[in-house]
Each structure stands twice: as structure tokens, then as C-alpha cells.
Amino acid sequence: MNESKSIPVSSSASSGKMLQAMVGIGVLCALLIVLTYEGTFDRIEQNKAVALEQAIFKVLPGITQTEAYQFNENNAFSLLDSENTDREIIYAGFDSNDQLVGVAITTSGQGYADILRILYGYDIEKEAIIGIHVLESKETPGLGDKIEKDANFLENFKALDVSLNENKSELNNTVVTVKNGTKQNPWEVDGITGATISSRAIGDMLGLSTKRWVPLVFKNKDSFKIQKVEE
Amino acid sequence: MADNNKRNAGFLGSIATAPSTDEFIKGLWRDNPVFVQVLGMCPVLAVSNTAENALAMGLATTFVLLMSNILVSSLRNFIPKQVRIASYILIIATFVTIIDYVIQAISIELHKSLGAFISLIVVNCLILSRAEAFASKNTIGKSILDALGMGVGFTFALFCLGAVRELLGNGSLFDYSLFPANFQNWIVMILPAGGFFTLAIWLLLFNSMKKKE
Amino acid sequence: MLSKTLHISTSPHITKGVSTDSIMRNVVYALLPVVFFAVYSFGLSAFLVIITSTVACVFTEHYLCKLSKKESTISDWSAVITGLLLGLTLPPIFPLWMAFCGGVIAIALGKYIFGGLGYNVFNPALVGRAVLQASFPVAITTWYPSFLPERFSNIPSSTLAFPFMEPDLDAMSGATPLSAFKFDQVSTATNDLALGLISGSTGETCALLILLGGIYLIARNMMNWRIPVAVLGSAFVLSGIFYLIDSQAYPSPLFMLFSGGLMLGAVFMATDMVASPLTPLGVWIYGAVIGLLTIIIRLWGGLPEGVMYAILLANALSPHIDKMTQSRVYGTTKSKVST
Numbered sequence: 154m155n156e157s158k159s160i161p162v163s164s165s166a167s168s169g170k171m172l173q174a175m176v177g178i179g180v181l182c183a184l185l186i187v188l189t190y191e192g193t194f195d196r197i198e199q200n201k202a203v204a205l206e207q208a209i210f211k212v213l214p215g216i217t218q219t220e221a222y223q224f225n226e227n228n229a230f231s232l233l234d235s236e237n238t239d240r241e242i243i244y245a246g247f248d249s250n251d252q253l254v255g256v257a258i259t260t261s262g263q264g265y266a267d268i269l270r271i272l273y274g275y276d277i278e279k280e281a282i283i284g285i286h287v288l289e290s291k292e293t294p295g296l297g298d299k300i301e302k303d304a305n306f307l308e309n310f311k312a313l314d315v316s317l318n319e320n321k322s323e324l325n326n327t328v329v330t331v332k333n334g335t336k337q338n339p340w341e342v343d344g345i346t347g348a349t350i351s352s353r354a355i356g357d358m359l360g361l362s363t364k365r366w367v368p369l370v371f372k373n374k375d376s377f378k379i380q381k382v383e384e
Numbered sequence: 385m386a387d388n389n390k391r392n393a394g395f396l397g398s399i400a401t402a403p404s405t406d407e408f409i410k411g412l413w414r415d416n417p418v419f420v421q422v423l424g425m426c427p428v429l430a431v432s433n434t435a436e437n438a439l440a441m442g443l444a445t446t447f448v449l450l451m452s453n454i455l456v457s458s459l460r461n462f463i464p465k466q467v468r469i470a471s472y473i474l475i476i477a478t479f480v481t482i483i484d485y486v487i488q489a490i491s492i493e494l495h496k497s498l499g500a501f502i503s504l505i506v507v508n509c510l511i512l513s514r515a516e517a518f519a520s521k522n523t524i525g526k527s528i529l530d531a532l533g534m535g536v537g538f539t540f541a542l543f544c545l546g547a548v549r550e551l552l553g554n555g556s557l558f559d560y561s562l563f564p565a566n567f568q569n570w571i572v573m574i575l576p577a578g579g580f581f582t583l584a585i586w587l588l589l590f591n592s593m594k595k596k597e
Numbered sequence: 598m599l600s601k602t603l604h605i606s607t608s609p610h611i612t613k614g615v616s617t618d619s620i621m622r623n624v625v626y627a628l629l630p631v632v633f634f635a636v637y638s639f640g641l642s643a644f645l646v647i648i649t650s651t652v653a654c655v656f657t658e659h660y661l662c663k664l665s666k667k668e669s670t671i672s673d674w675s676a677v678i679t680g681l682l683l684g685l686t687l688p689p690i691f692p693l694w695m696a697f698c699g700g701v702i703a704i705a706l707g708k709y710i711f712g713g714l715g716y717n718v719f720n721p722a723l724v725g726r727a728v729l730q731a732s733f734p735v736a737i738t739t740w741y742p743s744f745l746p747e748r749f750s751n752i753p754s755s756t757l758a759f760p761f762m763e764p765d766l767d768a769m770s771g772a773t774p775l776s777a778f779k780f781d782q783v784s785t786a787t788n789d790l791a792l793g794l795i796s797g798s799t800g801e802t803c804a805l806l807i808l809l810g811g812i813y814l815i816a817r818n819m820m821n822w823r824i825p826v827a828v829l830g831s832a833f834v835l836s837g838i839f840y841l842i843d844s845q846a847y848p849s850p851l852f853m854l855f856s857g858g859l860m861l862g863a864v865f866m867a868t869d870m871v872a873s874p875l876t877p878l879g880v881w882i883y884g885a886v887i888g889l890l891t892i893i894i895r896l897w898g899g900l901p902e903g904v905m906y907a908i909l910l911a912n913a914l915s916p917h918i919d920k921m922t923q924s925r926v927y928g929t930t931k932s933k934v935s936t
Contacts, residue, residue, distance in 0.1 A: 171464045178459070178471050182478035189482040193489040200492045296571065296734055347735040566763040568695075572731035581706075 209244050209257045212274030212284035216246030216254050222377060228369065230376045243366070245377040246274070253277060253377045258366050259288065262358035265350040267291040269300075273359060275315065275367060277374050281339075282313040282328075282359065297351035306345050306352060314339035315363045322368055330356025407526055411533030418541030418583075419590040423510040428542060429579040431501045435558050438546025440494055442539025444487065444502060448479045449511050449538075450531040456519040457527035463520075472515045473506070480505045510538060545582050549573045617714070620819050620870075621674035627810030628681050628865065634806050635799040639689035639741065640748025642756045643799040649693045650725075651680030653700025661709045675714045679703050682722035682865055685800025686858060686905070687729070690741045690753040694760035695733055699725040719912045720869040723905050730905070736764055740773050740796045773797045774856040775901040790855035801858040811864035820868050823877065827884020828863035828891075829854055835892045847896065859891055862904035872912040879915070879922040886911045886918075 209219050221233040223240035233242060244257040255276040261268050270289035273282050287301045300306060316325050326340040330353045336343035342359070344352040417423045424445070431441040455475050456463075463471045484502050488495045495502070505511070514534055519527040550556060553573030555563040572578045636644045658676040662669040670676075683703050687696055703725025708717045730737050741753065758764035773796050789795055795802055814820035833854055839847040853859070867873065867887050874883045887907045894903025 171467045174459075174463050174471060175467055175474075177462070178474055182474055185478050186481050189485050193485040196489040197485065197492075200488065204492050293571070293575070347738065564762065568733065568736075568758075568761055568763040570732040571734060572728060575731060577731060 208272050208286045208288065209246060209274075212257050212272055212286050213246035213255050213276070214274075214284060215248055217249045218379070219244050219246045219257070220377075220379070221245075222256075224369075228373075230370075230373050243370070247379055251379040253374065255283065256366075256370050256377065258362060258370075260358050260362035261289075262354050262361070264290065264292055264354045265297045265348075266293060269351070269354055269358065271355065271358065273310070273362075275363070275370060277371065279312065280314070280316040280367075280371075282310050282315055282363070285310045285355070285359075292348075292351050297348050299345050299348045300351050300355055303345055303348075305343065309336070309342045312339065313342065313359070315367050317368060317371055321371055324364055324367060328356055328360040328363055407529035408533040411530065411535070411537040412540065413537070415534075416537045416541060416590075417510045417534050418538060419587060420594075421510075421513075422587075423513060424508040424538065425583075426504060427501050427508060428545065429576065429583065431498060432542050432545035432549060432579055432582070433574045434497075434550040434554065435543060435546040436494075437497055438542040439539065440487070441498060441501065442535070442542040444483045444498075445505055445508060445511070445538055446532070446535025447483055448476060448505050449514060449535045450528065451479045451482075452476045452511055452515055453519040453527040453531035454524060456515045457522060457524045460520045468520065469512075469516070472512060472520075476511050476515070477506050510534065541586070544586055545579065548582050548586075549578050553578060617675070618673045621678055623814060623817060623819050624678050624865070625674055625681065627813050628678070628685070630806045631685060631800050631803065631810060631861070632681060634803045635685060635689075638743040638748075638802060639799055640745065641750075642741075642748075642752050643689040645693055645752070645756060646687050646689060646691050646696050646799060647681060647684030649696040650684035650687065650700040650703075651677055653697040654680030654683065654704050657701045657704040658709070661705060670713060673714060676704060679708070679721045679725075682720075682800075682861075683725045685861060686722065686726050686798050688737060688740050688797075689743075689799050690739065690755045692736060692755055692758035692764040694758065695729060695736060695764075699729045702728045715871055717869075717871050718916075719909055720866050720872050723866060723909055723912075726905055727909060742796050743802065773901065774852070775895065790852065795856075798858060798861075801861045804855045804860040807860045807864050820864075821870075821873070821880055823880045824868045824873060824884045825863040827881050828867050828888040829859070831885040831888030832859060832863075832892050833888075835889055836896075839892075839896065853892060853895070857895075857902045858904040862891075862908055863887070866904075867908050867911070869912070872915060874915040874918045874922070876919060876922040879918040882918050882922065883911050883915055886914060 206219065210216060213219075221242050221244050222230040223233045223242055225231055225240065230243070233240075242259075246254045246257060248254050255274050255278075257272050257274050259270060259272050261270040263269070268289070269287065269292070272286045272288055274284040275281075276283045285307070290298060290301065292298045292300065313328060314326065315328060317323065318325050326338065328340055328342060330342040330344045331337075333344045333346045342352065342356040344356075411417065415421060418428055427441050427445065432438045452472070452475050456472060459471070480503060483505070484495075487498065487502060514531060518530045522530070547557060550558075550573075551562065552570045553575075555561060555567040555569055570578075573582070632647060635647065654676045655671050659669050659671045662671075680700055680703075683699055684696065687699070703721045706728065707719055707721030707724030708714065711717045726737075736755070739755075745751075755764035774790060790804060800807075811820065811825055815822045833850045836847065836853040837850040840849050848856075863884075867884065874880055887904075890907035890910060891903045894906060895901065
């Protein structure tokens, strides 16, 4: 074996030969990629759907099925149709009696390191947030990522009050993060020592998002129904 | 490129006397891609924060290395010299795209934690250097051995880093907790800075071991 | 490695005939009042933290010298300074095992790996602290109120945390003036800051004693006075500008000067003879970079305190500052360089 010998191709290859080689390799590679894509497409889509579904089931404990709804221009919700992909989407969760339990809503905001994206579950009957799940986070491991792991912090979101005022147009109180250990009211989020900024970001995001969505969802709660006829 | 080629050839030429059964072993130890050649530092530093990530990254790289070496070696008489780099990159990129799909199909979670670094296997100079310096001049059989040796060596090195970083930074190995619950994690180890520290210490150990030999 | 008789001739402020150990010894003298005040205000736990980090530094220096078969250099006092400074930047209830690790890292990674005293690129104590900060961010930002009545009889449980185990930090914590300002917009009276009647790292509380130590060293011509002046001056000017623009949103420049580790950093750490530039103009630039960076990090960074990173960054810049300022001086007034 001698690796130092020159490449075993004549140095004066014609343009035709070069073209032939590049096109040949290109076609071969394209074929390989397309084959893999076709072979894995279903599996990947399924994985993504499962991941999202698991998150929805996590933030809305007790549901057995879920449907995606889109938010239309006329301030109403309708079942997601695949043509209007630019619409904002929320997910409704139903229990085994086909009764609406709540909705799961995604929201995002600036965390410590990068944009944070979370999914939270809003229980319409309890008028409370009953679970959150961090979809995307680049927060510092061991510090900022406590928002995903810290049991005391997650405890905040088992029943976080987002009740509406009497004429159901606005929230009684805005969700807000307070300093660790000073939570007094059900709408306050108890922050994390050592992850002040990340835990505040969660509170702020929830505050903004619930302010907008909760009255809308509550007003339109009858439009979320299991529609078995539509296939 | 010609200069680079010569330097590569000179560097590898010094071990050219080894018998061909040695193609596999050399990547593990004497020419270890990370500890000796210090190639592909981007994934080594970035995706070695846990043992699992390190292993997955190492295996993905080994797959791409193996497939690209096979294809480059089998096409070595067909690819004209002038367009060889473009061809190699095309071949490497193909297999990176394939492994990207495959990992997504295996686990979205794993794909998320490896992040952009799967796509960046394309620019891992280890793979291009094996294609250019070895596969383009040797038979398929030898190229397979070379790719496996280098790939396993790369995976081994990544695992060395990943294991130490996860052990100190998270108190666990493959997510399995090894210490009492109140073990104080050295958070710096899972941060990028920890990658540099750990790599430096491994290089120190590796070099002192080689010196003693 | 500098031998005991070798004169440091690189820094412009040192007159010939002064040996490394006599300078280092004097720096220790200047630090002693700060150490005493730290022990006085925080009690036994602060004493243990400072002693532990100092012992760790001296031990590491000695052991590494033995390991590389060289004469031990602990008698030049520089390891003691590193240990004292490291101890002074840590919170008083910092677990002792972490302080020990910090000392080992400071000497091994901050100094010895570069070749020992005279070759370190960064201030070793700050390297140790930076690694500790990145490793144990919660422990290093958990503060303790000063002047507790039981401070000489009682050791907080976190101080004696079992090695490599998480300390119990929930017990009692006080916010530093800087974190109080950053997270809760509460300002602290400048008087309290200057006299050290506040919470913070062991040695960053009493600004006046730190200044006193600095003045002693400057008077004995053992410290480059330009560095602290440049650091404090630039920090004062920049924070003053923002204070004038909006006195509600930004703290007063005096608050900025006397709070946190700026005073300790400007007087004892930025002036590290090895890691700071040599030319007079370079020193001014270096000091100004530290002052400005500190204020920028404090006002807009994620952390309430930025002195450590500012000094480390400026340390990294100092060879470049030297190169930049030297060539310019060569062309115009050559005599300045030869000091």
C-alpha cells in the first residue's frame, strides 16, 4: 500500500468526462436521497405527531383524544383544514365521554439564551392552567433548564388561576412570576432561585398569551366539539 | 489543495509500511482522528455533553465515513481529478442527508438534541480527508477497514469526552444516575467550556501515554 | 519560573532592586485589613472560606512544583495572594470543598499550566472563580447577611457541606446591593456600601479598606496607580452618563463604584503585574476597557456583577494592547517605552 502515489486518473480528463462523472454521481446521489426520504417519510411524520400528541396529553391530563383547531379571521375557531396553514392553531382535548376538557395553546417568548416555546393546557371548567410543557429551549443546562425539571416550579402549573371577570371579557389577574418562596395568590408563579430570568420568561409568556387567548377560547367554547361526521 | 494533499500524504506516508491488517487498528490508536490528528473538532466539542449524544454522533459519523469511503473507492477510476473534491462533497452530503432522515425516523428526541450538528457532518474534515487521502487511492476492502477504524476511533474519543462530561456535569452515565441524589453537578462540564477542558485533559493523558510507549 | 533573586523588570512601575517576594509580601499586608474586616463582618464561615482557598492554592503550587521536579515556589507569596483574593471573591457561606477546588483550579489552570508565575495570561484567582461560577452558579450567588449576632459561634450548614455533595442553601440568604438593584430595583445607600454594612462576597463589602490597601501599595511604588484610576474613572463616567440620561432606570455612579467587586477588582485584581499591559498608554486603555465592560455587563448583561469577566477579557486583550500602543510610541517618543 502506498498512499503517497498520485491520484490514479489522467490529469487531462476531457470536459465530457468530467460532466459525465458529475452528472453520474449527482443522479446516483439524488436517487439515494429520494429512496431514503420515501422510506422514512411516514415514520418521521408519525414520530412528530406522536411527540406533539404526547405533549398535549401531558398538559391536559385526563383527556383521551385531541383535535387541532385553527383561529380564523372572524375571531372564531374551526377544525384545522390543511389549506390554511398560516392560521394559528390550538389543540382541544376531550375526555372519554367526548366532553371538552380544555385546550392546549403554544406560546413563545425570549428566555435567557434564546426563544423559549412552550405548550400549556387551559382547563375551561376550572378556569386554570393545568400543565405546561417546554417544546423548545436552549436554556443553560443545570440552571435555566430547571423550568423543565424543577418539581417545585412545575407544581405552579397544576392549578394556575386564569379566571375571567364577571362579563367574561378579561382576566381577573395577569399571570406573573414572583420571587422564590413568595407566592401568595393562585395566579402567581413561584420563581426559581438561580433561574430567575428563565422562570420570569415563562410567567411573562403565560401572562401575555392567556390575556389574549383565554377570553377568546371561553367565548367560543361551544365550537370545540367532537365532530365524528367529518372524515 | 495540492499542498494539502502532499502534506497529508507525507503524514500518512510515514505509517505506510504497516501491513494491510493494520488499516483498522491505526484509526483506533496511532492515528486516532481526535486525539492524534485533532480533526473534526466542531462535533467533538459541541455534541459530547452526554455519553448518549456522543455515541450517537460517533455512530452517525462512522456511517457517513463508511459509506462515502466505499463509494469514493469504488468510483476512484471514474472520477476525474479536476472535479474530485466536488464529487466527494456531493457523496458525503448525500449520506449525511440520509442519516439525518434515519435519525429522525428513529427518534425525534435524539434528532433534537444532536441539532444542527448532524448536517454539519458534511464539513467534518475527517470524512473528506479519508476520502481524499485514502479511499481515492485504495481498494474497497482497504477503504472499508480504514473507515471502520477511523470511525470507531472517532466514536471512542467522543465517548471518552461525553462520559466524563456527563459524569461530572450531570452525575450520570447514559442517563443512569451513579451518585447519591444530592451530588453537586459541575455545570461547567456540560457547557461548551467543559468540552474544551475535557478535550485538553484527554489530549494531555493521551500524549503522555504515547510518550511512554 | 522566576527565581527569588530575579527582578521583575517588565512592569514600568517597579523600581529595580525590589524582589518578587517583597512586592508580594506587601500585597499580602495590603490585603490583610480587608481579610480582617471580612472575618469581622461575616464571622467564622468567612474565615474558613479564605483559609481553605489559600491553603488549596499553596498546596497546589507546592505539589505541582514537586510533580515537575522543580524547586517549590511557594515562598514567593504569590500563591498566598491568589488564595486570599479567591477567598475574598467568594460568598461567606460558600462550601469549603468548593473553595478548595477553586484554589486548585486557580493555580493549576490559571497559572501553572502556562508556566507558573510570570507567564500566566489571566489573573489566576479570577480563573478559579470563573470556573467556580460556571460550575456552581447557585452556590456562588447565594449570599448571607453580614453582622449576624451569632456569626462567631455558628457555622452555616452549607459551609461544611460534604465534598462533592450539594450544599443546603435554602437556610438564609441576603441579596447583594447589585442583585437587589438588578432584579428588584432597590438601591442601597452609598454610606453603607463604602463602610461595608452590606451583604456580598467576603471581601467586596468594605470599599474604604480596599482603597486604603491600594493607597499603601501605590505609596510604596508597588502598584501601577493608573490601572485602578482608569478602571474606576471610566466606570464612573459611563454610569454617570446613563444616570444623567435617566436617573430612575440607572443607578447612580457612586453606587456603581462602591457596590459589588468593582473596588476589589480594580485595586487588587486588574493590577496583576503579569496579566496587565506594560506601556503607560496601554495601561490606561486596559483600565478603561475593564471599567466600561463592567458597567455594560452590569446594566445589560444577564448577571448582576461583571467585574470578573471584564478583567478576564481585558487580561486576554493586554498583549494586543501592548503591541498596539508600543509601535505607536516607538514612532514618536521612544523614551517612554524604555521605562
